[in-house]
Amino acid sequence: MTARRTWATARRVLAQLRNDPRTIALILVLPTALMTLLAWILPDSEWQKYAPPLLGIFPMLVMFLVTSVATLRERTSGTLERLLSMPMGKGDFVFGYAIAFGVLAIVQALVVAGVCFALLDLTVRGSAPLVVLIAVVDGLVGTALGLFVSAFAQTEFQAVQFMPVALLPQFLLCGLILPTEELPTVLGWISWLLPLTYAVNAMQHVVVDTQLDTRFWVDAGVITGMAVALLALGAVTLRRQTR
Amino acid sequence: MTTAAISVRDLTIVRGPVTAVDHLSLEVPSGQVIGLLGPSGSGKSSLMRAIVGVQVMESGSIDVLGQPAGSPTLRAQVGYVTQDPSVYSDLSVLANLRYFARILGVTDDSVERVLDQVDLREVADRLVGRLSGGQRSRVSLGTALLGSPQLLVLDEPTVGLDPALRRDLWTLFHQLATAGTTVFVSSHVMEEASRCDRLLLLRDGRLLAEGTQSQLLERTGCQDIERAFLAIVEGGAS
Numbered sequence: 432m433t434a435r436r437t438w439a440t441a442r443r444v445l446a447q448l449r450n451d452p453r454t455i456a457l458i459l460v461l462p463t464a465l466m467t468l469l470a471w472i473l474p475d476s477e478w479q480k481y482a483p484p485l486l487g488i489f490p491m492l493v494m495f496l497v498t499s500v501a502t503l504r505e506r507t508s509g510t511l512e513r514l515l516s517m518p519m520g521k522g523d524f525v526f527g528y529a530i531a532f533g534v535l536a537i538v539q540a541l542v543v544a545g546v547c548f549a550l551l552d553l554t555v556r557g558s559a560p561l562v563v564l565i566a567v568v569d570g571l572v573g574t575a576l577g578l579f580v581s582a583f584a585q586t587e588f589q590a591v592q593f594m595p596v597a598l599l600p601q602f603l604l605c606g607l608i609l610p611t612e613e614l615p616t617v618l619g620w621i622s623w624l625l626p627l628t629y630a631v632n633a634m635q636h637v638v639v640d641t642q643l644d645t646r647f648w649v650d651a652g653v654i655t656g657m658a659v660a661l662l663a664l665g666a667v668t669l670r671r672q673t674r
Numbered sequence: 675m676t677t678a679a680i681s682v683r684d685l686t687i688v689r690g691p692v693t694a695v696d697h698l699s700l701e702v703p704s705g706q707v708i709g710l711l712g713p714s715g716s717g718k719s720s721l722m723r724a725i726v727g728v729q730v731m732e733s734g735s736i737d738v739l740g741q742p743a744g745s746p747t748l749r750a751q752v753g754y755v756t757q758d759p760s761v762y763s764d765l766s767v768l769a770n771l772r773y774f775a776r777i778l779g780v781t782d783d784s785v786e787r788v789l790d791q792v793d794l795r796e797v798a799d800r801l802v803g804r805l806s807g808g809q810r811s812r813v814s815l816g817t818a819l820l821g822s823p824q825l826l827v828l829d830e831p832t833v834g835l836d837p838a839l840r841r842d843l844w845t846l847f848h849q850l851a852t853a854g855t856t857v858f859v860s861s862h863v864m865e866e867a868s869r870c871d872r873l874l875l876l877r878d879g880r881l882l883a884e885g886t887q888s889q890l891l892e893r894t895g896c897q898d899i900e901r902a903f904l905a906i907v908e909g910g911a912s
């Protein structure tokens with residue numbers, strides 16, 4: 432792995448995105464539109480309650496899907512096979528993508544949270560910048576998960592199959608539908624293995640607490656650690672040789 | 675030259691339910707244009723993937739330029755063109771070549787050279803997705819030429835090209851071979867046999883025959899390589 436190749440890959444992915452307005456719209460417009468819809472549907476008290484966790488969930492879902500699709504295309508077009516026959520580190524590929532989509536995750540978090548605060552009357556007692564920060568990290572986890580899943584997959588077909596498997600259980604167990612403390616014991620344990628749980632938890636802290644305690648920073652640290660671990664695992668799992 | 679650029683020993687490749695390459699042994703001499711001919715499904719692509727180190731092998735071994743296939747040092751010395759053009763259709767020709775040049779660690783001078791070699795200068799700024807099939811496969815070929823590799827593994831690089839372009843590319847392959855590069859080209863079009871210094875005929879993952887075109891014609895007493903191929907197949911079956 433070298434900085435030159437990783438950076439070249441990040442720039443290449445960003446250049447591809449510039450030529451692809453639909454994906455950019457998917458990343459920026461879709462979550463914003465969903466939040467707007469929600470603000471419109473829900474009474475204010477409910478909106479104030481559900482908006483923060485969703486600000487953590489949407490970036491992760493969207494970035495996961497976009498990353499999975501991008502890497503899937505890299506597989507089907509044969510460019511991944513070609514790159515791996517070249518002096519390309521597996522880490523160059525994974526971290527190059529992570530940097531490019533990380534940039535997008537930052538823009539996305541700023542846009543979505545900005546709209547929520549400025550136009551949709553979302554108020555938080557804690558820190559608004561930290562809401563943005565957690566949203567960025569959540570987007571990164573989504574990207575990392577997408578890269579891990581597609582590295583893990585042997586074929587493009589498997590990559591598609593893994594997508595719902597990686598997402599849906601997290602959505603059910605993350606604490607949005609039922610607080611994690613109220614889940615059956617075993618499911619409660621499982622929920623603490625899933626990054627989305629920490630994302631939702633951290634968001635709920637930021638909103639309620641004016642004084643952020645160590646529990647917030649533990650949550651934030653755990654999600655960041657999970658993002659890095661997933662990327663490293665993805666780089667290790669990616670197979671140069673396939674059947 | 676006596677040293678082989680590629681030597682394959684007792685190679686077996688299993689893909690899904692089929693044995694794509696079946697106890698295959700062969701040698702590819704260096705500094706020549708070697709044709710790998712065989713019908714569709716005979717295992718050409720599988721063999722090439724194994725040579726460049728992206729195919730899981732069931733058994734056997736391959737040495738490429740004196741090292742086991744898939745060795746990290748080989749990755750900079752072997753240029754590989756996949757059967758379907760593997761370039762980014764949402765980037766321009768130039769952006770594609772520049773990116774792969776960065777990966778190979780070569781300067782943009784190589785990009786300029788390649789644009790001329792594959793005759794794409796006029797469309798350099800166009801998105802690859804908006805090019806014709808033949809132009810797209812030349813971008814893919816150009817990518818493999820960037821690093822001035824010692825061995826070129828080209829999987830059906832001339833498919834879908836018009837006769838004039840095909841002729842130009844074969845001329846290029848021979849120029850590269852004269853300069854010392856080993857060019858290993860697959861094709862299922864038997865006419866292309868006449869363009870190669872030496873031929874390897876593959877069928878059902880096994881080596882059917884090898885030699886120069888005239889050797890093969892002489893052996894079978896046939897007029898063209900297509901008939902010679904059929905004669906060998908039928909001779910082998912009886």
Ligand SMILES: Nc1ncnc2c1ncn2[C@@H]1O[C@H](COP(=O)(O)OP(=O)(O)OP(=O)(O)O)[C@@H](O)[C@H]1O
Pocket residue numbers: 674689690691692693694712713714715716717718719720721757862
């Ligand atoms: N991804 C795959 N999964 C399962 N089987 C495969 C796969 N790719 C190829 N095969 C099988 O392996 C055998 C050899 O295929 P291969 O692609 O090597 O042939 P080929 O000589 O390159 O054919 P063509 O001239 O059509 O490109 C065929 O029977 C084919 O069906």
Ligand SMILES: [Mg+2]
Pocket residue numbers: 718719720757829
């Ligand atoms: Mg093939």
